[in-house]
Amino acid sequence: MSALDSFIAGLPKAELHVHHVGSASPRIVAELAARHPDSPVPTDPEALADFFTFRDFAHFIQVYLSVVDLIRDAEDIRLLTFEVARDMARQNIRYAELTVTPYSSTKRGIPDVAFLEAIEDARKAAESELGVVLRWCFDIPGEAGLEAAEETARIACDLGADGLVSFGLGGPEIGVPRPQFKPYFDRAIAAGLHSVPHAGETTGPQTIWDALTELRAERIGHGTSAPQDPRLLAHLAEHRIPLEVCPTSNLATRAVTDLELHPIKEMVAAGVLVTVNSDDPPMFGTDLNTEYAVAARLLDLDARGVAVLARNAVEASFLDPAGKAALAAEIDAYTAAWRG
Numbered sequence: 001m002s003a004l005d006s007f008i009a010g011l012p013k014a015e016l017h018v019h020h021v022g023s024a025s026p027r028i029v030a031e032l033a034a035r036h037p038d039s040p041v042p043t044d045p046e047a048l049a050d051f052f053t054f055r056d057f058a059h060f061i062q063v064y065l066s067v068v069d070l071i072r073d074a075e076d077i078r079l080l081t082f083e084v085a086r087d088m089a090r091q092n093i094r095y096a097e098l099t100v101t102p103y104s105s106t107k108r109g110i111p112d113v114a115f116l117e118a119i120e121d122a123r124k125a126a127e128s129e130l131g132v133v134l135r136w137c138f139d140i141p142g143e144a145g146l147e148a149a150e151e152t153a154r155i156a157c158d159l160g161a162d163g164l165v166s167f168g169l170g171g172p173e174i175g176v177p178r179p180q181f182k183p184y185f186d187r188a189i190a191a192g193l194h195s196v197p198h199a200g201e202t203t204g205p206q207t208i209w210d211a212l213t214e215l216r217a218e219r220i221g222h223g224t225s226a227p228q229d230p231r232l233l234a235h236l237a238e239h240r241i242p243l244e245v246c247p248t249s250n251l252a253t254r255a256v257t258d259l260e261l262h263p264i265k266e267m268v269a270a271g272v273l274v275t276v277n278s279d280d281p282p283m284f285g286t287d288l289n290t291e292y293a294v295a296a297r298l299l300d301l302d303a304r305g306v307a308v309l310a311r312n313a314v315e316a317s318f319l320d321p322a323g324k325a326a327l328a329a330e331i332d333a334y335t336a337a338w339r340g
Helices: 003-010 026-035 045-051 057-068 074-090 102-106 112-130 142-159 178-190 205-213 230-238 247-252 264-269 288-299 303-316 321-337
Strands: 013-019 093-100 133-141 164-170 220-222 243-245 274-276
Touching (some): 003 288, 003 303, 013 288, 013 303, 026 045, 026 074, 074 112, 102 112, 102 142, 112 142, 142 164, 164 178, 178 205, 243 264, 247 288, 264 274, 274 288
Parallel strands (some): 093 133, 220 243, 243 274
């Protein structure tokens, strides 16, 4: 392990773009597949690795949904959520905003209240037992249309959860225009939630503009195509609208064809507030520490430059001011003490 890798491993971190089911470790996926033998998901580790080799974004969505289908009761949800937090703790992730898709569970028959109780029970246990603070982004699976949007808004706004801070939109972008979801984002924002849709991952800059103007996005999930529009980059920089960048994910889903050509360099050069995230880490054979190392190489950063990325995530988070100050101070103290 290099000195920089060691620094990253010990660095206190926040993560803002990481999916609940997409964070299921291979061990948990295999256990769930064994419990639900009617699923196409293999239980053998080698076969599971092959299963997670994506041909393109559409194939990734297909695989992702087959894993979603393994989450069939509240106990599955509770175990998954706590296990995700355990993996985060191993990486010194102190705070994470986990993207959760309630519709994927409620449409499979898990009662909404049971779902919420399961994630909240896991959240409280993660904080008390592991020292990991979790918050939720409830997101609409865009491919499921307005029925999913209505259900997600109902659960988020009418039921809610103590850990809920934001409202999102995920899934494929092609053929799923952002403006149709405006009423649901308006409702969530009126209920006090932050707007954090995915945009510009596999589509052009107009999708990002739509997320900003129609969905009143406060952060953009991915935003990979933003550098194609210099005016958009300038807008993001001027208004300090963060991009949740996930390099390895973008390569795995073919949103970028070559990691060396990833637009993170143009984003940073334009003065955009960039955060580094893992998206669906086990599915992409990565974790947040690895993504920081990738970003450090692409941006030619030393330890102090990596610490700036960690502070970016704190600044862009929806953590309360006292929590932000405490985590930023922890990052600064760790960096000042580093003797790599």
